[in-house]
Amino acid sequence: MPFALKHSQALRLWHDVGLGIVRSGEPDLSSRQITILLTVYMEPPPHTVRGLAAKLNVTKPVITRALDTMGSLDLVSRRRDDSDRRNVVVQRTVQGSLYLERFSDLIIEKARTLP
Amino acid sequence: MPFALKHSQALRLWHDVGLGIVRSGEPDLSSRQITILLTVYMEPPPHTVRGLAAKLNVTKPVITRALDTMGSLDLVSRRRDDSDRRNVVVQRTVQGSLYLERFSDLIIEKARTLP
DNA sequence: CAGGAATAATACGCATCCGAAACGAGTATT
DNA sequence: AATACTCGTTTCGGATGCGTATTATTCCTG
Numbered sequence: 092m093p094f095a096l097k098h099s100q101a102l103r104l105w106h107d108v109g110l111g112i113v114r115s116g117e118p119d120l121s122s123r124q125i126t127i128l129l130t131v132y133m134e135p136p137p138h139t140v141r142g143l144a145a146k147l148n149v150t151k152p153v154i155t156r157a158l159d160t161m162g163s164l165d166l167v168s169r170r171r172d173d174s175d176r177r178n179v180v181v182q183r184t185v186q187g188s189l190y191l192e193r194f195s196d197l198i199i200e201k202a203r204t205l206p
Numbered sequence: 207m208p209f210a211l212k213h214s215q216a217l218r219l220w221h222d223v224g225l226g227i228v229r230s231g232e233p234d235l236s237s238r239q240i241t242i243l244l245t246v247y248m249e250p251p252p253h254t255v256r257g258l259a260a261k262l263n264v265t266k267p268v269i270t271r272a273l274d275t276m277g278s279l280d281l282v283s284r285r286r287d288d289s290d291r292r293n294v295v296v297q298r299t300v301q302g303s304l305y306l307e308r309f310s311d312l313i314i315e316k317a318r319t320l321p
Numbered sequence: 322c323a324g325g326a327a328t329a330a331t332a333c334g335c336a337t338c339c340g341a342a343a344c345g346a347g348t349a350t351t
Numbered sequence: 352a353a354t355a356c357t358c359g360t361t362t363c364g365g366a367t368g369c370g371t372a373t374t375a376t377t378c379c380t381g
Contacts, residue, residue, distance in 0.1 A: 095317075095318065096313060096314050096317045096318075097314075098307075098310040098311075098314065099248075101309075101310040101313035101314050101317070102244055102247070102248055102306060102309070102310050102313075103248060104313070105240070105244060105309075105313065106241065106244035106245060106248050109237050109240055109241035109244060110241050110245070110261075110262065112237050112241075113237055113238050113241050113262050113263065113264065114262060114263040116263075117237075119236045119237050119238050120236065120237060121234045121235065121236045121237075122224050122227050122228055122234050122235060122236075122240075123228050123234050125220070125224055125237075126221065126224035126225050126227075126228050129217055129220060129221035129224065130221060130225070132217070133214075133217055133218060133221050146225075147225065147228050147229060148228065148229040148231075149228065191217060192213075194216075194217070194220075195213040195214075195216040195217050196213075198211065198216035198217075198219070198220065199211050199212075199213065199216050202211045202216070203211075
């Protein structure tokens with residue numbers, strides 16, 4: 092089913108969801124961080140620093156730093172790839188799953204009540 | 207018309223839109239900043255620092271700093287309120303309007319092609 | 322096995338952001 | 352006019368992020 096949003100509805104949805112996140116006191120992630128988080132949870136693994144950097148069109152230190160931050164928030168974790176120990180594999184966490192569950196609940200609720 | 211998104215569709219939409227923004231090299235705004243921007247453009251004026259702080263449930267310096275950043279990006283501007291010169295009124299800009307136009311275009315396109 | 326390529330992390334100098342508190346300017350109260 | 356209040360900004364020390372360049376490991380190739 093295609094979702095034929097109008098401009099005002101699209102922006103209203105983003106506004107309402109953003110307001111819900113900000114007001115709730117959830118960590119103030121940037122667009123880059125949220126996109127990394129969603130990529131790890133929605134795209135098929137494995138996810139490496141290099142792969143994420145290429146996919147997002149950013150440099151590798153950007154990914155490393157975002158993983159540092161989100162790792163300290165327990166939203167993702169890192170593990171060395173045993174088959175090629177140069178690689179680091181980014182993994183999901185329970186906290187990250189719960190975070191995205193709350194996130195999608197919020198999106199769905201706001202989309203449902205869109206004028 | 208209610209938009210009955212599923213969890214996977216909600217997260218997919220956010221992922222795709224975020225990826226579009228990040229890859230395009232647009233400024234990496236935080237959730238707070240985007241929400242302030244959308245509030246200024248979608249809610250009826252006037253918008254004051256205090257009003258935005260109350261609405262977003264954050265402190266006033268957070269708003270001041272976000273306006274500094276987005277002001278330097280030409281996404282919003284500030285003007286003293288002549289009827290009460292303690293107040294600062296946050297105003298829209300041409301650049302901000304164009305930014306949100308690109309933004310809603312992106313949302314609509316990604317929503318249209320949701321699986 | 323030696324040299325080179327690939328990977329993630331770190332160093333660097335600088336900018337931005339944080340919350341809490343203090344501040345200056347403007348308005349309201351008495 | 353003097354005092355109290357309101358509003359936005361600034362300051363403070365500390366945290367986080369940036370891009371570029373460099374480093375330490377690990378793998379690959381000749």
